[in-house]
Amino acid sequence: MDKLAKQLREDADQIKVLITPELENRIEASLRGAVQDNAASVKGRQSALFWWASSLTGVAATLAIIAVVNLSKPELETAITEPPQQTFSVPKFDWKPQPAVLTQTLEQELVDIQSDLKKAEQTVRDDIDEIM
């Protein structure tokens, strides 16, 4: 150890400090407080853990009950609930033509026109006979 290092060491020893009983008590009290804080936080963590565990157990029990109730239903119901089979087929069309059904008024009109034609034909024949 060189001279300066030795002197620095000696001078540090010249700094007189004292751990008073009051300070010692204060530190000890703070330490006990820290221990209680730690214990309280551990207890808090444990109670939170317990809450989570009980909640999860409840959820699991509910799910189990739902599963059991669903599994115990009669088989027929299960069959009924099966989806219907879907078949695909091309629709067939019947192309047989049907005669038009005329209404009564139109039939009468046709008869009248035919009558008019006969009358017009007869008139034309009479006129020809007259000229000849």
Place this chain on the structure above:
Amino acid sequence: MSSETALIAAAKRGSIRAYTELVSLYREGLLRFLVSKSPSYADAEDALQDTLINAYRFISSYDSKWRFSTWLYRIAINNLSRIRATEPASKVELGDLSDEEGGPLEQCIAASERQNLWLSAKRILSDEVYTAMWLRYVEDMSVNDIAAILERSVSWTKVNLLRARRQLDADLNGMPAKKVSQAYG
């Protein structure tokens, strides 16, 4: 050393008695260090209390690759930085006034023929380099440990320790020494 290991193991298991016995080896040296860094003796006592409580809270994270004292000083220095960062401006002013009247370091130093080197060191060196010197020459810490505590490189620590020695040597021999904060960084 083995008894210290046993005490650490017991403290990790939650034994207050083991922890109290363990830190009783270091608390006086720690208080001496804190007195030299705090604006008042009461602040140094508060800082010691906070350090020991924090160390107890986090002792489960203590890694035995470090010396226990290194770990403890690291907590103490972090604590001091935190206290200074959150200290209100009014308290800083009060601290300055108390320094004018003679700070806790001056009050704790026994009367001597010559001036205490740590008073010179506090006057000449920056706060960080002062800490590095204390850890090196009072606590016998390795340069690597000091670098780790200060969160500095090993090179920075070596260079600044050397410069600080030169400055203190110059002051000791009555040569004018100007305050240099740090080598770099």
